[in-house]
Amino acid sequence: MFDRPGRFYRGNLHTHTTESDGSLSPQAVCQFYKDEGYDFLSITDHFLERFDYPLTDASPFDTPGFVTIRGAELHTDRMSAGELWHILANGLPADFAPPPEGETGPQLAQRAVEAGAFVSVAHPAWYSLTQSDIEALGPDLHAIETVNITSWDYNDRVESWHIYDVMLSQGHRYFCLATDDAHFHKGRFDFGLAWVWVKAASLDPEALLAALKAGDYYNSMGPRIHALEVRDEEVYVRCSPAERVMLTGHGSRAVYVNGRGIREATLSLERFAESAYVRVIVRDHHGRRAWSNPIWVDTL
Ligand SMILES: [Zn+2]
Numbered sequence: 001m002f003d004r005p006g007r008f009y010r011g012n013l014h015t016h017t018t019e020s021d022g023s024l025s026p027q028a029v030c031q032f033y034k035d036e037g038y039d040f041l042s043i044t045d046h047f048l049e050r051f052d053y054p055l056t057d058a059s060p061f062d063t064p065g066f067v068t069i070r071g072a073e074l075h076t077d078r079m080s081a082g083e084l085w086h087i088l089a090n091g092l093p094a095d096f097a098p099p100p101e102g103e104t105g106p107q108l109a110q111r112a113v114e115a116g117a118f119v120s121v122a123h124p125a126w127y128s129l130t131q132s133d134i135e136a137l138g139p140d141l142h143a144i145e146t147v148n149i150t151s152w153d154y155n156d157r158v159e160s161w162h163i164y165d166v167m168l169s170q171g172h173r174y175f176c177l178a179t180d181d182a183h184f185h186k187g188r189f190d191f192g193l194a195w196v197w198v199k200a201a202s203l204d205p206e207a208l209l210a211a212l213k214a215g216d217y218y219n220s221m222g223p224r225i226h227a228l229e230v231r232d233e234e235v236y237v238r239c240s241p242a243e244r245v246m247l248t249g250h251g252s253r254a255v256y257v258n259g260r261g262i263r264e265a266t267l268s269l270e271r272f273a274e275s276a277y278v279r280v281i282v283r284d285h286h287g288r289r290a291w292s293n294p295i296w297v298d299t300l
Pocket residue numbers: 073086122123
């Protein structure tokens with residue numbers, strides 16, 4: 001994606017407003033993200049009967065240089081830990097129907113995929129999802145939400161990299177996703193902390209959704225990845241100033257370059273011959289990270 005035409009657009013794909021259990025109106029939430037320099041936002045209110053199944057349309061707040069994508073966090077009975085499914089769907093049509101009686105999580109996720117959405121399983125660590133919960137959602141699931149900021153203040157389970165890497169090692173092919181899951185409650189800090197940089201031909205919802213579904217994005221809490229190229233048996237990375245650039249893959253396999261203010265790194269793929277995938281992590285001197293999507297080794 002780094003070689004293709006277009007540019008990177010910054011967005012948050014998981015956000016709540018007063019249309020469900022968030023504290024700010026859709027207009028105020030859009031204003032916050034505009035002021036923070038985001039290019040796009042998907043409002044994903046809880047698609048539940050008690051909120052009258054909102055599919056919040058924030059397009060009245062679109063401005064030149066800022067677009068919104070209609071979405072929702074979808075729920076139905078029950079994951080193996082006994083709680084409601086939480087399925088993130090970005091790019092839903094306005095007439096997406098509430099789940100009929102008895103619709104399972106996997107059926108609901110599939111219906112969202114067929115309706116054209118970019119679909120992710122939300123916050124596995126926070127809700128103690130098992131691998132079989134995620135597998136039940138099937139191969140059409142696009143991504144696993146591996147960073148979810150709001151869970152920080154609930155049970156400190158912000159990151160779901162463990163289940164993600166285990167599943168990638170077994171051959172599953174999901175993208176990873178970092179989001180705020182912003183609610184803007186008083187005294188909480190779940191906004192403006194984790195986002196995606198999507199490479200798209202233009203800033204419009206259709207182009208952004210197509211790029212998301214193709215995996216043409218990376219995730220960040222700060223650092224930028226300017227270039228990522230596979231050259232022969234090496235991965236070349238150019239980034240904002242970092243203290244460490246890593247490749248990780250199957251088991252504990254990893255290579256890294258460290259130093260002060262690193263702006264580029266070349267990492268050997270030699271140790272990853274038996275790995276289904278590698279992915280790149282860039283960490284700055286504040287400990288903030290950026291995460292690429294996986295590179296599937298058999299496609300190289
Ligand atoms: Zn949730």
